[in-house]
Amino acid sequence: MSNPEQNTKQTEPISAFIHLRDRIKQHYLYWPALKGDGEPVLLLHGFTNDAHIWDSLAHKLVKQRPVYALDFRGHGDSDWDPYANYTHDTLVEDLHETVTQLGLKEFSIVAHSLGARVAILYHQKYSPALTAMVIVDTGPEVRAAGVNKVRMDAEAMPTQFDSIEAYTDHLASIYMLAKRDHVASLAQNGLRALPNGRYEVKTDPAFTKALWNPDSYHKNASDLRMPLNDQLWLALSTLNAPTLLLRGQISAILSRKVADKMAHQVIPNAHLRVIAGAGHAVLVDQPEQFCEQTCDFLNKLGKSGPSSNDNG
Numbered sequence: 001m002s003n004p005e006q007n008t009k010q011t012e013p014i015s016a017f018i019h020l021r022d023r024i025k026q027h028y029l030y031w032p033a034l035k036g037d038g039e040p041v042l043l044l045h046g047f048t049n050d051a052h053i054w055d056s057l058a059h060k061l062v063k064q065r066p067v068y069a070l071d072f073r074g075h076g077d078s079d080w081d082p083y084a085n086y087t088h089d090t091l092v093e094d095l096h097e098t099v100t101q102l103g104l105k106e107f108s109i110v111a112h113s114l115g116a117r118v119a120i121l122y123h124q125k126y127s128p129a130l131t132a133m134v135i136v137d138t139g140p141e142v143r144a145a146g147v148n149k150v151r152m153d154a155e156a157m158p159t160q161f162d163s164i165e166a167y168t169d170h171l172a173s174i175y176m177l178a179k180r181d182h183v184a185s186l187a188q189n190g191l192r193a194l195p196n197g198r199y200e201v202k203t204d205p206a207f208t209k210a211l212w213n214p215d216s217y218h219k220n221a222s223d224l225r226m227p228l229n230d231q232l233w234l235a236l237s238t239l240n241a242p243t244l245l246l247r248g249q250i251s252a253i254l255s256r257k258v259a260d261k262m263a264h265q266v267i268p269n270a271h272l273r274v275i276a277g278a279g280h281a282v283l284v285d286q287p288e289q290f291c292e293q294t295c296d297f298l299n300k301l302g303k304s305g306p307s308s309n310d311n312g
Helices: 051-061 088-102 114-126 144-156 164-174 180-189 206-211 228-237 256-266 287-301
Strands: 014-019 025-031 041-044 067-070 106-112 129-136 191-193 199-201 243-248 270-275
Touching (some): 014 088, 025 051, 025 088, 041 051, 041 088, 041 114, 051 067, 051 180, 051 287, 088 114, 106 114, 114 228, 129 287, 144 206, 164 180, 164 199, 180 191, 228 256, 243 256, 243 287, 256 270, 270 287
Parallel strands (some): 041 106, 106 129, 243 270
Antiparallel strands (some): 014 025, 025 067, 191 199
């Protein structure tokens, strides 16, 4: 494991690596706290994204607490798994090793989509001392049409591009609600230069096929639903840390019905917030609203606690 040196004047993240049990080298970004003694926050990205998707949020959080953002195996600057071992269980074990090697004792997790599902399963298995959890636009049951679009977009993604601009154009056709500069940032961090002058997408193409169940390729099937949905509902019922559930107002993944059930019936101490003008990619579609809601929730925990009033 790399041991990044504390630097209270650090504004850009420190890039470091953890060596996992199967020799996979896993990358993470680390922002030391600028001031204050808040608990660390661990940020977990969604499918095909990477640690840099959290840059805007991290720059706000480090005012009071240290921040870690992980690249899952097969994503970002982490190694690709030669055996395409990209199951939820594998990612849960990777997360457990990460927390252990980083020496995190009490901490919060902010996680989007796939990252949130991994975090929920991790909590069920290892019962870490979480001070808070922020779940961003996912749940045990997801809309089939929306998830199938995510899968088809990933399968249709070219593995190489002639330029960063060409990749930006491609991502803009997927993140249709996001501003061009936010999409350009995703493109800049999502490619690696090749010797031939072209650029390779950092996400392992094998991750797409490995993550989905074979039955999910049937028409109208929800690829992330079976058999984890029951396990995820059970795991949510044991999530005793204060939890913020953020849903994109026009999300194609998380329905309002499922979000209401999660926040009002299943998770013991949960608060639901809906981000206006956002789809599933909440932190890209509406980064200002996302950062405001997340920071407000985490900052209030050590004071009077978050408001119990949910918005619609």
